[in-house]
Amino acid sequence: MVLPSLFFLGLWSIYPLGYNLWLSFHKVDIGHPEGPFVGLDQYISLLSDIEVLKSFYSVTIYTITVTVFQFILALVLASIANLTFKGRSLFRISMVLAWAIPVIAAANIWKFMLWREGVINYFLMIWGFEPVSWLENSTFALLSIIIVSLWKTFPFVFICILAGLQSIPEYLYEAAKIDGASMTQRFLHITLPNLKTILSTVIILRVIFIFNWFEMPWLLTKGGPGTATTFPSILIYLRAFLAYSLSEGAAISMLCMLILLIFIMLFFKLSR
Secondary structure (H helix, E strand, O other): OOHHHHHHHHHHHHHHHHHHHHHHOEOOEOOEOOOOEOOOHHHHHHHOOHHHHHHHHHHHHHHHHHHHHHHHHHHHHHHHHOOOOOOHHHHHHHHHHHHHOOHHHHHHHHHHHHOOOOHHHHHHHHOOOOOOOOOOOHHHHHHHHHHHHHHHHHHHHHHHHHHHHHOOOHHHHHHHHHOOOOHHHHHHHHHHHHHHHHHHHHHHHHHHHHHHOOHHHHHHHOOOOOOOOOOHHHHHHHHHHHOOEHHHHHHHHHHHHHHHHHHHHHHHHHOO
């Protein structure tokens, strides 16, 4: 009964992973699938490549910033959405609208807004500020991707946290109020402990997703200006399909997987 599932798991997951590992130990280009074995030379070369190291540095800043702020934002808004007030359903729907918009449409909308003649600079000039080259300046390009990614991805965390809040029994809060617990104490000793499992799972999922996200950064900046937003996911595409070096793209992807595995192991150890 399990064999069909194992077959498709092997076909779509295990075999591509194994082939990708094989590529990373060989020198393979598009059009020359039978490249020579080079062992760890490819990895050593990449680890001394400034562009590769810079891409991992940039994506680390990007991933940590987006993950931390989306959890703070989602936790605050989910706590508000969990209260009883008029218009609560409309508020909840408005929180997940960004998630419902296709990535391509969302990226194009934000590119239009972030242009030098876009609506954001229009309001900045009304308020007396100089227009900003959001996607052409290396510092502001990374900040722009962080803001757009935060807007697009936080609804998923919002829904998970809201579901966790609704699963906490109300009598726990009522008993705490009778015992004289403040709002802060109720949050620290009732809300957070009951959300621990959900938060741990969602943090891992979000870090993996943001770290590997290709679509939004590529659609907004294509890795520019220069290499300011060339994250590993973009660098894999550039090396494998534009520079025709499949083995370099495979080696970078294996480095990404290794970094994420180390993070997951450390996270599980620290969260016990």
